[in-house]
Each structure stands twice: as C-alpha cells, then as structure tokens.
Amino acid sequence: TTPRKFFVGGNWKMNGSTKSIQSLVDTLNKANLPVEQVDVVVAPPAPYLALVRSTLDSKLGVSAQNVYAAKSGAFTGETSPLFLQDLDVHWTLTGHSERRQYFRESSEYVAEKTKFALDQGLSVIACIGESLIERETGATNTVLASQLEPLAAALTPADWARVVLAYEPVWAIGTGKVATPAQAQDAHKYIRAWLAKHVSPAVAQATRVIYGGSVTAGNSGELARMADIDGFLVGGASLKPEFTQIVKARL
Ligand code: G3P
Structure with a gap:
C-alpha cells in the first residue's frame, strides 16, 4: 500500500451544454463518492467552471483545462489563474497533449504556466506523454525526461506538493487503445525514478503519478493495482x- 492518496480526474474536454453538465453534476452529487480515500477533480470547459463550482458538492474538486501565465491585462481570450481563484476553482491542467499538439505548447511554456499557476496558489495536474512514433522508436523515456526537465527546472521542491503528474501516452488518448498495466507501470516507474534523481527521493515518493488514455470502468481495476499508478x-x-x-477502482 502507498501513502499517496488515490486521485481521479475527469477531463471533460470541449464537450457538454448547460443541460448535460447540470445532469452530470447531479449524478456526481448523488454518487456518494468515497472522498476520504480518493481525491476527485473534474475539469469542465472554461465557460461552465462557475456553474459547476457553484452546484457541485464542495468535497469534489474543480479544475480548469488550461490557464494563462499572467494575472490580467491585454491577453484576449485567455484565462487568468486569478479568475479561477475568484471562482473557488483551485486546480488547472497544464500541458495536455491536445494543447501541445493543436496549440503548439512547448514543454518550456508548459513549465512556465505550471509555475505561474502554482505561484498564484493553484494546484496543477501537469500532463506528459509520448506519441505512437516515439514509443515505436524506443524514445518513450527520452521524451518523458525532456518534458519533465523544464518542469523540474521551474519548480521548487515545495511546489511539487501541489502537483499531480498525468502520464498520458498520446496513442492511448481517445483511441480505445489503453496502455497495458505493464506498459503504464513501466512509464510511471521511470517518471518516479526520474523525480528521485532530479528533484528528490521525498518528492518522488509523495507525488501522485496518474494514468490517462482510454481508461474505462472495465480496465481501471487492473491498472489501479500497479505499484506506481496513483489514479487516473x-x-x-x-x-x-x-x-x-x-x-472506486482501488477500493
Ligand atoms: O485527459 C484525459 C484524456 O486525454 C484521456 O482521454 O478519452 O482517452 O479517456 P480518453
């Protein structure tokens, strides 16, 4: 058993409507989720953050899907971490592969945003992961290291207490092709070893590393039993x- 509390995030991506989101919130509120044993955080689209925060059970966390690295000003279309704090939304994702791919976010920029969000008091789910071609050419660990390096350079050891790392192999996202428990465990183990070496053994032990990519009720149980998988x-x-x-995958 691990000292790390299980963590399950729901990334709703660019989906939903007032009606469907109200019904999802209703379902979550009535589900009686085991919040003593599991941190649960949902990430609705930005325009629905206020609605979700004001109607969702306060024991469940709410996260933005993206955030900007400035407090305010002439940055049309962007979301300030201060808006999130003002809305009582205390989490944000950073570096999701869709943002890296479609919005050209580099690992350095993701690290800058992560640090800025942490400095404004937010907690962060920072996402990393390799593409199919990178996995097939044996570059997985090199890619993970290159995504972790700027983060480790930007963050203080204390910052890591408010970071959850999400390992999301790009080839497993939305494809129905889930990583095998062994593949995921290998990557998570590598990430933890990397943190031990480049940040500190204490940070490596304490940081939740969660898996993302075609997780379902059917495959979550097996994945949740792996030593270095701390959630989804x-x-x-x-x-x-x-x-x-x-x-409830690990209960
Ligand atoms: O951030 C979660 C995500 O990228 C995984 O998506 O649809 O494969 O569970 P999905």
Missing part, C-alpha cells in the same frame, strides 16, 4: 455514469 485522468468515460466506478 479520464476523458471520454468521465462524461458517463461509469466514472463513479473508475473513482
């Missing part, structure tokens, strides 16, 4: 009733 970041299935089963 769930996309598609977080919009469905099965999310509550994924939350």
Whole structure:
C-alpha cells in the first residue's frame, strides 16, 4: 500500500451544454463518492467552471483545462489563474497533449504556466506523454525526461506538493487503445525514478503519478493495482455514469 492518496480526474474536454453538465453534476452529487480515500477533480470547459463550482458538492474538486501565465491585462481570450481563484476553482491542467499538439505548447511554456499557476496558489495536474512514433522508436523515456526537465527546472521542491503528474501516452488518448498495466507501470516507474534523481527521493515518493488514455470502468481495476499508478485522468468515460466506478477502482 502507498501513502499517496488515490486521485481521479475527469477531463471533460470541449464537450457538454448547460443541460448535460447540470445532469452530470447531479449524478456526481448523488454518487456518494468515497472522498476520504480518493481525491476527485473534474475539469469542465472554461465557460461552465462557475456553474459547476457553484452546484457541485464542495468535497469534489474543480479544475480548469488550461490557464494563462499572467494575472490580467491585454491577453484576449485567455484565462487568468486569478479568475479561477475568484471562482473557488483551485486546480488547472497544464500541458495536455491536445494543447501541445493543436496549440503548439512547448514543454518550456508548459513549465512556465505550471509555475505561474502554482505561484498564484493553484494546484496543477501537469500532463506528459509520448506519441505512437516515439514509443515505436524506443524514445518513450527520452521524451518523458525532456518534458519533465523544464518542469523540474521551474519548480521548487515545495511546489511539487501541489502537483499531480498525468502520464498520458498520446496513442492511448481517445483511441480505445489503453496502455497495458505493464506498459503504464513501466512509464510511471521511470517518471518516479526520474523525480528521485532530479528533484528528490521525498518528492518522488509523495507525488501522485496518474494514468490517462482510454481508461474505462472495465480496465481501471487492473491498472489501479500497479505499484506506481496513483489514479487516473479520464476523458471520454468521465462524461458517463461509469466514472463513479473508475473513482472506486482501488477500493
Ligand atoms: O485527459 C484525459 C484524456 O486525454 C484521456 O482521454 O478519452 O482517452 O479517456 P480518453
């Protein structure tokens, strides 16, 4: 057993409507989720953050999907970490592979945003992961290290207490092709060893490393039993009733 509290995030991505989100919140509120044993955090689209925070059970966390690295000013279309704090939203994702891919966010920029968000008091789910071609060419660990390096350079050891690392292999996201428990465990173990070497053994022991990529109620149990898998970041299935089963995957 691990000292790390299990963590399950639901990344709703660019989906939903007032109606569907109200019904999802209702389902979550009635699910009686085991919040003593599991941290549960959902990430709705930005325009719905206030609605979700004001209607969702306060024992469940709310996260933005993205944030900007400035407090305020002439940055049309961006979300300040101060807006999130003002809305009582205390989490944000950074570095999701979709942002890296479609919005050209580099690992250095992701690190800058992560540090800025932490400095404004937010907690961060920072995402890393290799593409299919990178895995097939044996570059997985090199890629993970290159994504972790700027983060480790930007963050103080104390900052890591408010960071959850999400390992999301790009080839497993939205594809129905989940990493095998052994593949995920190998990557998580590598990430933890990297943290031990480049940040500190204490940070490596304490930091939750969660898995994302085609997690379902069906495959979550087996994954949750792996030593270095401390939870999940769930996309598609977080919009469905099965999310509550994924939350309970390690109970
Ligand atoms: O952030 C979660 C995500 O990228 C995984 O998506 O739909 O494969 O669970 P999905």
